[in-house]
Amino acid sequence: MDRILADPGVRIVVCCGAGGVGKTTTAAALALRAAERHGRRTVVLTIDPARRLAQSLGLTELDNTPRPVKDVNGEAGGDLHAMMLDMKRTFDEVVLQHTEPARAEEIFANPFYQAMSSTFSGTQEYMAMEKLGQLRARDEWDLIVVDTPPSRSALDFLDAPARLSRFLDGRMLRLLLAPARAGGRSMFSLVTASFGVFSRTVQKVLGAQLLTDLSGFVAALDSMFGGFRERAEQTYRILQAPETAFVLVAAPEPDAIREAAYFAGRLREERMPLAGLVLNRVHRTDLPGLDAERSLAAAAQLERSGEHRTAADALRVHAALTQQAVREERVSARFTDAFPAVPTVAVRAQPADVHDIDGLRTIGAALTTAGLAPAG
Amino acid sequence: MSGEASIGQVHPAWPARLHVVTGKGGTGKTTVAAALALALASGGRRTLLAEVEGRQGLAQLFEVPPLPYAERPIAAAAGGGEVRALAVDAEEALLEYLDLFYRLGAAGRALRKLGAIDFATTIAPGLRDVLLTGKVKESTTRTVDRRRAYHAVVLDAPPTGRIGRFLNVTAETARLAKMGPIKTQSEGVAALLRSPMTAVHVVTLLEEMPVQETVDAIGELTALGIPVGRVIVNGARPPLLAGAKPTRAELRRGLAAAGLPSDQATVATLQAEAKEYLTRRALEESLRAELTELGRPVVELPLLPGGVDRAGLATLAETLLTA
Ligand SMILES: Nc1ncnc2c1ncn2[C@@H]1O[C@H](COP(=O)(O)OP(=O)(O)OP(=O)(O)O)[C@@H](O)[C@H]1O
Ligand SMILES: Nc1ncnc2c1ncn2[C@@H]1O[C@H](COP(=O)(O)OP(=O)(O)OP(=O)(O)O)[C@@H](O)[C@H]1O
Ligand SMILES: [Mg+2]
Ligand SMILES: [Mg+2]
Numbered sequence A: 001m002d003r004i005l006a007d008p009g010v011r012i013v014v015c016c017g018a019g020g021v022g023k024t025t026t027a028a029a030l031a032l033r034a035a036e037r038h039g040r041r042t043v044v045l046t047i048d049p050a051r052r053l054a055q056s057l058g059l060t061e062l063d064n065t066p067r068p069v070k071d072v073n074g075e076a077g078g079d080l081h082a083m084m085l086d087m088k089r090t091f092d093e094v095v096l097q098h099t100e101p102a103r104a105e106e107i108f109a110n111p112f113y114q115a116m117s118s119t120f121s122g123t124q125e126y127m128a129m130e131k132l133g134q135l136r137a138r139d140e141w142d143l144i145v146v147d148t149p150p151s152r153s154a155l156d157f158l159d160a161p162a163r164l165s166r167f168l169d170g171r172m173l174r175l176l177l178a179p180a181r182a183g184g185r186s187m188f189s190l191v192t193a194s195f196g197v198f199s200r201t202v203q204k205v206l207g208a209q210l211l212t213d214l215s216g217f218v219a220a221l222d223s224m225f226g227g228f229r230e231r232a233e234q235t236y237r238i239l240q241a242p243e244t245a246f247v248l249v250a251a252p253e254p255d256a257i258r259e260a261a262y263f264a265g266r267l268r269e270e271r272m273p274l275a276g277l278v279l280n281r282v283h284r285t286d287l288p289g290l291d292a293e294r295s296l297a298a299a300a301q302l303e304r305s306g307e308h309r310t311a312a313d314a315l316r317v318h319a320a321l322t323q324q325a326v327r328e329e330r331v332s333a334r335f336t337d338a339f340p341a342v343p344t345v346a347v348r349a350q351p352a353d354v355h356d357i358d359g360l361r362t363i364g365a366a367l368t369t370a371g372l373a374p375a376g
Numbered sequence B: 001m002s003g004e005a006s007i008g009q010v011h012p013a014w015p016a017r018l019h020v021v022t023g024k025g026g027t028g029k030t031t032v033a034a035a036l037a038l039a040l041a042s043g044g045r046r047t048l049l050a051e052v053e054g055r056q057g058l059a060q061l062f063e064v065p066p067l068p069y070a071e072r073p074i075a076a077a078a079g080g081g082e083v084r085a086l087a088v089d090a091e092e093a094l095l096e097y098l099d100l101f102y103r104l105g106a107a108g109r110a111l112r113k114l115g116a117i118d119f120a121t122t123i124a125p126g127l128r129d130v131l132l133t134g135k136v137k138e139s140t141t142r143t144v145d146r147r148r149a150y151h152a153v154v155l156d157a158p159p160t161g162r163i164g165r166f167l168n169v170t171a172e173t174a175r176l177a178k179m180g181p182i183k184t185q186s187e188g189v190a191a192l193l194r195s196p197m198t199a200v201h202v203v204t205l206l207e208e209m210p211v212q213e214t215v216d217a218i219g220e221l222t223a224l225g226i227p228v229g230r231v232i233v234n235g236a237r238p239p240l241l242a243g244a245k246p247t248r249a250e251l252r253r254g255l256a257a258a259g260l261p262s263d264q265a266t267v268a269t270l271q272a273e274a275k276e277y278l279t280r281r282a283l284e285e286s287l288r289a290e291l292t293e294l295g296r297p298v299v300e301l302p303l304l305p306g307g308v309d310r311a312g313l314a315t316l317a318e319t320l321l322t323a
Helices: A002-006 A023-038 A052-058 A087-098 A101-109 A111-119 A125-140 A156-168 A171-177 A187-206 A210-220 A225-239 A254-269 A292-305 A309-338 A358-366 B028-041 B055-061 B092-103 B106-114 B116-121 B127-142 B161-165 B167-175 B180-193 B210-223 B247-258 B264-292 B310-322
Strands: A012-016 A041-047 A077-085 A143-146 A244-250 A274-280 A344-347 B016-021 B046-051 B072-077 B080-089 B152-156 B198-204 B228-236 B298-300
Touching: A002 A023, A012 A023, A012 A225, A023 A041, A023 A052, A023 A077, A023 A244, A023 A274, A023 A358, A041 A125, A087 A101, A087 A111, A087 A125, A087 B161, A101 B080, A111 A210, A125 A143, A125 A156, A125 A225, A143 B055, A156 A225, A225 A244, A244 A254, A244 B310, A254 A274, A254 A309, A274 A309, A292 A309, A292 B247, A309 A344, A309 A358, A309 B247, A309 B264, A344 A358, B016 B028, B016 B127, B016 B161, B016 B210, B016 B228, B028 B046, B028 B055, B028 B072, B028 B080, B028 B152, B028 B198, B028 B228, B028 B310, B046 B055, B046 B092, B046 B127, B055 B080, B127 B161, B127 B167, B127 B180, B161 B198, B161 B210, B167 B180, B198 B210, B210 B264, B228 B264, B247 B264, B264 B298, B298 B310
Parallel strands: A012 A143, A012 A244, A041 A077, A041 A143, A244 A274, A274 A344, B016 B152, B016 B198, B046 B080, B046 B152, B198 B228, B228 B298
Antiparallel strands: B072 B080
């Protein structure tokens, strides 16, 4: 991993993975390491970081601008900025950029815009891409490390922007804009006819105001469709370029590993460069010779003797750890067997959560060592 | 069905009729919802277990083919009860609803082909939520021969991050639909969700983020006037090494007594593992205290070493009833 962080040709590192596996932590740890060890001017774009981690990074407000992170060792000549994605504000910025102020005000006031800019599934992914595109265009940093939104599936990050732009210039919207327009006897008119029924029904069910608002929203956005799509495509191309490295994060659990395998397959199809897999929060024992069965039997024997209770419990602790390690290795092998060429690094589960700069340094060191760094 | 267990009675420990199960992603919402549905069905009762996110989590859990939009028996509960399952789908719910009012028939099917319904519920997520919760309300309050169709309904709900918005249906629809039957429907749902018929249970693990989200969600639900039920701690492990930090001498003697190698490396490693375990446990204790402070009843469910299978679900169901 150090090789990637040090490589001046690498300008973007994207951390992806299923929900809750440690994407944000990994992104922050990699960015810190790039700044401190490799002297790179680095910015990390975080999305919904845990509150205490955000505080350690100096992110007290959601203001969409990179802020310098304190307590970063700058001896190597690098520095670290951090920012937190403000989805709604990013969306507003995009609108402002593509339309004149009066129109923008209209859009902002529309209840559909308000609903969509804060809740539409995929908006967060799209806005993360958008922000990444903006940061890259500014060209102020040697390295941009991007976290990805919490979603069930890592693939959402790749698919959501396309889905959103397809949606925004899709045929449904056009039909809705002009439900009464088409005539003729084609299949299309049949469709349009039932659509007329639909929009009348929607009108009855939801009230006429809703349709008016929706049409207003669509008409207002109409002028920006081209812009939306173009930008999404541009950013997508950056992701395919050799200057980008994807780091896939997974926890050694069945769902996360399955997700990681899908994602790795998809990256291969899209010709996007997968730099490696981070197996995060793994458990290992330094005493693999003493297996769970023997420890449990010994614990039971000590228990019966009525003495050595503490030792018996210590053996049980060891047995549980060993069982977990064995289970995790079996699960992880599903990925490593399927993608033997993908470099893998394991990061141990820390006894407590990671939310300060020192904790990030520990993770950063673990991410860049072959084999396992000690926990804690 | 015996008189005592006749539908219409509510379990004394779980008095609500609609149990909404939320929690941070991956904490065990689906597992706990299933266990609760089994628990409440025991002794000859009938419950409905519903999911709303289109993920077929219930089918996976019970290892059956994907569930249709229909209430189907999925498991038998202890003592002759029955759990039925339903995957609520917004599109189907909308069509069902429109049919009720407008007799759409073939036009409805054409609309679906076109993706119109998906479109309508995508552009207005609040609309989708009203349809989903509307269906849940319908099954909760449905009567057959003047008796409730279900003794209880358990909903495998969206995660904590979305639960407030999901359940706060009136506010969400009011933003978009200012009149019409959808608005009326959402008001009915809102009334049910704010009544003692409903309880929202929050599942958590003894980890920082899930606990934080539990605290936040309970604050949000309370502010919305939606009744919070229990906090359910999932994956709890039996405490070991109660307070005691093992010394090397203690470990060496114990290992020797058990006939295991007691060399320095072994002893040191065991001690380090014990120390890490105790750090972890101290953290869990403080999280547990934080949960207790919320003032809601807390139930703990054990970590099942063999994973969640039918026997495991039965164990969890029993724990829920006795807790
Ligand atoms: N190696 C580790 N050891 C212990 N705790 C960890 C480790 N990695 C991450 N964590 C903790 O796990 C939690 C989730 O991590 P993080 O927020 O980075 O995940 P995420 O993938 O970004 O989640 P989301 O999908 O919700 O955005 C955090 O509380 C973090 O401190
Ligand atoms: N008490 C338990 N003991 C052991 N494993 C458990 C327990 N509860 C849940 N699990 C396992 O944890 C994983 C997550 O559980 P589950 O799917 O119920 O969570 P969820 O909150 O519904 O997740 P999602 O947010 O993805 O819907 C599953 O693999 C499940 O088998
Ligand atoms: Mg995150
Ligand atoms: Mg689930």
